[in-house]
Amino acid sequence: MARMRVLLVFVLAITAGGALAFGTYNLTQKTPARTVSIPTKPVIVAAADLDVGATLTREDVRIIDWPANAVPAGALTDPKEAIGRGLILPVIQNEPLLPNKLASTEPRTLAIMHGSSYQGDGAQLLRQLGDALGV
Secondary structure (H helix, E strand, C coil): CHHHHHHHHHHHHHHHHHHHHHHHHHHHHHCCCCCCCCCEEEEEEECCCECCCCECCHHHEEEEEEEHHHCCCCCCCCHHHCCCCEECCCECCCCECCHHHECCCCCCCCCCCCCCCCCCCHHHHHHHHHHHHCC
8 A cells, every 4th residue: 555655655746746747838938938129230241360461352351240239440341441451450250440550541651571581781671662652
């Protein structure tokens, strides 16, 4: 008789637990998920990892929607602002393109890129740069 009572309590506990679990599961599945929309802003990002000295092409950049409250200051929003410019700092995939990572658009600005093999004194370098720029 004692074994029968223990078995009956065990079966009742398993049945009640299963029924409550099933009911809870159904209740959570019927509850609609809340959707929250946050304002976004289009931002130009790198489509792949890019090294210093790379000239940006249309394939190197893409536009993604970035949360408006997290857009980095000065982030580019128009692909035309980036295409054709060189990188002066490396960027990784999906990193927003900032003006300080791109070579200047000024015609008289010359950036010496990482990996330059120039050897000599500074005055000689300035003379060579001046000759190249026609100064």
